[in-house]
Amino acid sequence: MVKMIVCMKQVPMVSELPWDRKTGLLRREAADGMMNPACKSALEAALRIKEEHGGHITAITMGPPMAREILHEALAMGADRCLMVSDHIMAGADTMATSFTLARAIETYCSDFDLILCGCHTSDSETAQVGPQLAEELDIPSIAMVDDLRLAGRRLRIERVSDHFLETLEMDLPGLVTVTTAHFTPRYIPMAGLQDAFQEPNILTAGAHDLGIEEGQSGIKGSPTQILEVFSSTAGKQNVVMTGAPKKIVEDLFALYEDSIGSVIRKDLKAVK
Amino acid sequence: MVFNACMKHKLVRKSVREFAEAELGPIAHEIDREARFPAEVVQKMRGLNFFGLQVPKRYGGAEADSISYAITIEEISRVSGAMGLCVTVHNSVGIYPILKYGTEEQKERFVPKLASGEHIGAFCITEANAGSDASGVETSAVADRDGYVINGTKIFVTNGGVCTTPLIFAITDPDKPGRSASVFIVEKGTPGFTVGEIEDLCGMRANPVSSLFFEDCRVPKENLLGKIGDGLKIGLNALDTGRIGIGAQAVGIAQAAYEASVKYSKERQQFKKPISSFQSVQNTLADMATEIDAARLLVYRACDAKDGGKEFGKEAAMAKLYASTVASRVTGNAVQIHGGYGYSREYDVERFFRDAKVTEIYEGTSEIQRMVIARSILSEPI
Numbered sequence: 001m002v003k004m005i006v007c008m009k010q011v012p013m014v015s016e017l018p019w020d021r022k023t024g025l026l027r028r029e030a031a032d033g034m035m036n037p038a039c040k041s042a043l044e045a046a047l048r049i050k051e052e053h054g055g056h057i058t059a060i061t062m063g064p065p066m067a068r069e070i071l072h073e074a075l076a077m078g079a080d081r082c083l084m085v086s087d088h089i090m091a092g093a094d095t096m097a098t099s100f101t102l103a104r105a106i107e108t109y110c111s112d113f114d115l116i117l118c119g120c121h122t123s124d125s126e127t128a129q130v131g132p133q134l135a136e137e138l139d140i141p142s143i144a145m146v147d148d149l150r151l152a153g154r155r156l157r158i159e160r161v162s163d164h165f166l167e168t169l170e171m172d173l174p175g176l177v178t179v180t181t182a183h184f185t186p187r188y189i190p191m192a193g194l195q196d197a198f199q200e201p202n203i204l205t206a207g208a209h210d211l212g213i214e215e216g217q218s219g220i221k222g223s224p225t226q227i228l229e230v231f232s233s234t235a236g237k238q239n240v241v242m243t244g245a246p247k248k249i250v251e252d253l254f255a256l257y258e259d260s261i262g263s264v265i266r267k268d269l270k271a272v273k
Numbered sequence: 274m275v276f277n278a279c280m281k282h283k284l285v286r287k288s289v290r291e292f293a294e295a296e297l298g299p300i301a302h303e304i305d306r307e308a309r310f311p312a313e314v315v316q317k318m319r320g321l322n323f324f325g326l327q328v329p330k331r332y333g334g335a336e337a338d339s340i341s342y343a344i345t346i347e348e349i350s351r352v353s354g355a356m357g358l359c360v361t362v363h364n365s366v367g368i369y370p371i372l373k374y375g376t377e378e379q380k381e382r383f384v385p386k387l388a389s390g391e392h393i394g395a396f397c398i399t400e401a402n403a404g405s406d407a408s409g410v411e412t413s414a415v416a417d418r419d420g421y422v423i424n425g426t427k428i429f430v431t432n433g434g435v436c437t438t439p440l441i442f443a444i445t446d447p448d449k450p451g452r453s454a455s456v457f458i459v460e461k462g463t464p465g466f467t468v469g470e471i472e473d474l475c476g477m478r479a480n481p482v483s484s485l486f487f488e489d490c491r492v493p494k495e496n497l498l499g500k501i502g503d504g505l506k507i508g509l510n511a512l513d514t515g516r517i518g519i520g521a522q523a524v525g526i527a528q529a530a531y532e533a534s535v536k537y538s539k540e541r542q543q544f545k546k547p548i549s550s551f552q553s554v555q556n557t558l559a560d561m562a563t564e565i566d567a568a569r570l571l572v573y574r575a576c577d578a579k580d581g582g583k584e585f586g587k588e589a590a591m592a593k594l595y596a597s598t599v600a601s602r603v604t605g606n607a608v609q610i611h612g613g614y615g616y617s618r619e620y621d622v623e624r625f626f627r628d629a630k631v632t633e634i635y636e637g638t639s640e641i642q643r644m645v646i647a648r649s650i651l652s653e654p655i
Contacts, residue, residue, distance in 0.1 A: 034287070069280050076284070189288040191322035191335035191345065198281040 002055035002151065004046045005116045007102060007134065008039035008074065010067040011124040035070040038119025040077075041184040042177075046117050047078045048184070049151055056080050058110050062090060062101055068203065075197035076189045082201070083109055087208040092220030095129035101218045102130070103137035104211040109204065115156065116176040120145050131178035142176040143169055148183045276570070285341045289348040292321065301353040304479035305624050308471065310435055311479065314356070318390060323349075325388025326364050328372065332384040339576035343521035347569075350525030354628035355479035357525055361518030362431045363387070366511040366636075367394020370440055370456065374499040374507050382495075383438055383458060395436035396515070397427035397485060398508060405641050407442065407508055408451045412487065414443040420494050421445070423457060423465070423487040431635070434471050434481025437461040441487070442508055445501055454504025458496045465490030476627030513586045515636045516593035517579065520572040523593070523600035523632040524565060530600075530607035530625040531561045537611055554610060561603045568596035587649035594642035597632035604629040 012031035020027050035043075046057050059074035061067050062085040071082035085105045093101065106113065116138075118131035128144065135142030148159040154173045159166060160180070171177075208218060216222055240256070242249045254261070254269065262269040278286070296314050304311050318324065326342045328334020337345075342364065350357025368387050371379060386392040403409035412425025423443055430439065438460055446453035459466055469484030499507055535558060538549035548554050571592040578585035604626040608615035615622045633639045 032283075069284060072280060073284055073288075076288075188292045188317070188321055189284075190320060191285070191326055191337050191341065192330070194281065194285055194288060195335050195337050195341065197284075 002049055002053050003110075003112060003114045004049065004055055004057045005106060005110055005113050006039070006043045006046050006057060006059045006074070006079065007116065007118045007130070008043065008059055008061050008070055009036045009119070009122050010034065010061065010063050010070045011036045011122055033066060033069060035073055036119050036122045036124075037181050038121055038123075038179060039070075040119070040186040041181045042117040042119050042179040043074055043077055043079065044184040044186045045146075045149060045177075045179050046115075047187070049115075049149075050078070053151055058083060058113075060085065060102065060105060060110075062086065062093070062098060062105070064091070071203050072197045072201060073189070075201055075203070076193035077187065078193070080202070082203040084203055084205045085207075085211070086205065087213075087218075089208050089213075089215045089221075090218045092223065093218055094223035094225035095127050095133055096224060097218045097222040099130050099133035099137050100222070101211065101213060102134050104213055105206055106134075106138065108211050109206065114154075114173045115151075116140075116174075118176065118178045120178040120180045128178070131176060135176040138176070140174050140176055141171050142178070143171055144178045146177045146179050149177060149179075282340055282344055285337075286344050286348060289345050290351070292317075293349050293352040297349070297352045297356055301479075302621060302624070304353065305355065306478075306618070308473075308478040310359075310481050311356070315359075315390065318360070322388075323360050324363055324390030324393075325368070325384075326360075328364075328368060328384060328388040332372075332380060333388040334384075339517065339580045340573050343517060343572050343576050346518050346521040347525035347528070347572075350522040351529045353479060354522060354526045354625070355477045357522045358477050358480050359393075359432055359435075361522055362396065362515070363394045365515040365518045366396035367432070367436075367438075367440070369514045370396070370498060370507050370511045371458070373510065374456075374503065378495065379458070379498070387438060392437040393432050393435045395430050395432040395439040395485075396442075396511060397430050397439055398442045399429050400425065400427060405638060407505060408454065410442055410444055410450060410454065411447075412441065412443040413447065414441075414445050414455060414457060416445065417491065420491050421457060421497065423459065423490040423492060425487050426469075427485045427487075429472065429482055429635075430485050431477075431480060431482055433483030433485055434468055436485075439485060440498065440511075441485075442504055444504075451505060452502050454508070455501050456498040456504050456507045457492055458498055459487070459490065459492055460496075463490055463492060474631075476624070476629070476631050478627075509586075512637055513589045514579070516589040516642075517572060517575050517585075519632055519636045520568070520575065520589070520592035520596040523596035523629065524569045524572055526625050526629050526632070527561070527565050527568065527596070527600040527603040530604040530622055530629070531558075531565055533620075533622055533625075534558060534561065534607045534610045537614075541612075548610070557606050557610060561606060564599040565603060568592070568599045571595050587646055590637070590642040590645040590649075593632075593636065594639055594646065597629070597639065600629035600632050 010033040013034045049055055057079045058081050059071055059079040060083045061070055065086055068084055071084055090101055121128035132142050132144055143158055145160050146158045150157045156171045158169050242252050258269050296317055322335035325334030326337050330336050346357050346361045349360055371383055387394050398407050400410055414421040414423045438458055441457045441459050444450045444453045445455055465488045467486045472482045538554050539547050541548045575585050575588035575592040578588045607622045608626050611622050614620050
């Protein structure tokens, strides 16, 4: 039986994320939440391992109380039990404080694991750091951005695309992987699962005190990352509409883009003229 | 009283919506155009317990509460009214009467296959000369040795073309149609039971609505649901639950038309402005949103009464009456907002418009709902 932990995060559902302009932090309460897509793929990967080899899945999230929703969702999909890590002193944690906190939670409640699966990145902050940092905290090997994986005994064989090359890597357990959405399309949730997930949900709640974490070790006070400014990126593109007779348009086009076109067709257009 | 969706109901909506948009979304237009029952999607619905939504776990169902059930119907109908219809009729009038009035033996024999979706249910009252007036049913069931012989024709049977265990409303004594009305479970393959042509209807075209013919169709006495003469009671009770489903379906169709209208009104430019900037369009959108919200709350109130073990006939009739009226009005206004495009079969709003109309007709017409409501309020003490 493979003992697995899936770390997951609730992210805002909307594509335009509301943020607090003073603090630079996301206003998560302003949007409806959902399970981060890559985390859902990580859970799907764990469920497939469980189906093939037998196993036990603990889903963990750290977040405000409303993040509990994704743990119910994890139970509905097939996770065996959940751990909700939540405390006001954990609010505003950066990736380092988050991985530190998750590591303490895992050590406290489920240190006896074989494999930790995380989403490769989150749709709201995109850092892709928590998974690998968590492996560092726990001092276990890790492979990030995994597209596909297969378990053979105590060895995990993974595939991932890196710089347009397909890599095949092997890692002995215990270890950690971060999973992409490429291969593990999450299953639909059956109604019976949804009803069961709220009947007697197997969700444990842990605060900072339970994990032996003090103020300053987690949350915004335990986070070395400082957000100086949050701003919308601008595309920096401009359309140029050329008018006039075709001959004039071609001349104007060459006048503007002579060097670029020449480099593509590998000819010095000045010389051609 | 709670007006905000709880975590469970939010998640139910999210999950069903994800399924409906991904699996039914790409084909909803086509199955309507071609009047095709999408067996491939039905197969996927089976694994998600959509055919045993409120059936107890011991018979293989999901044992969901009524609001979860309504949300499921709403979300399927938001994408395809015809498939919402298939699921709601199967779950409400197709299964519920067996659960409520069936013997343990009947439940064990019929419900697990219905709950898994292997069998599809239907409920047949309507005939050429009977519909709103259930006592006008002419289909007869004559006691014969250890069973009954059924003769008659049922029309406009939802799921008719695909049903495997329809519940048939028949009379055993032509002189006392009301008192002898009874319900029989007829299984597909029983000699004398045949399915007629699929009806060419204005809306709900992906649902194989058809006639069912019974010609000396012999069923064992074990297939009688309840007792002889229980027909009207079973029928009325089944329709009460059915009305919650049709109310939810109407809300789902209206929601789809409303969302399409909001999106289109922001995109469509006239007089160099999006039409959503015009007050007349804004007024229409505001009315749509308000009425849909009100209809939804009425449906959930009926669900709440049902789950609380209270009488819910009046509540279900009010929900169905109001939601279906709103669905017709909202989809009509959606066509108006879309202008010429709304009248084109290229756009979905004309489908919503056609689908919405029948919610005012089946499971009791609006006129019958008013009768049910009036009867209830006039019998209440002042």
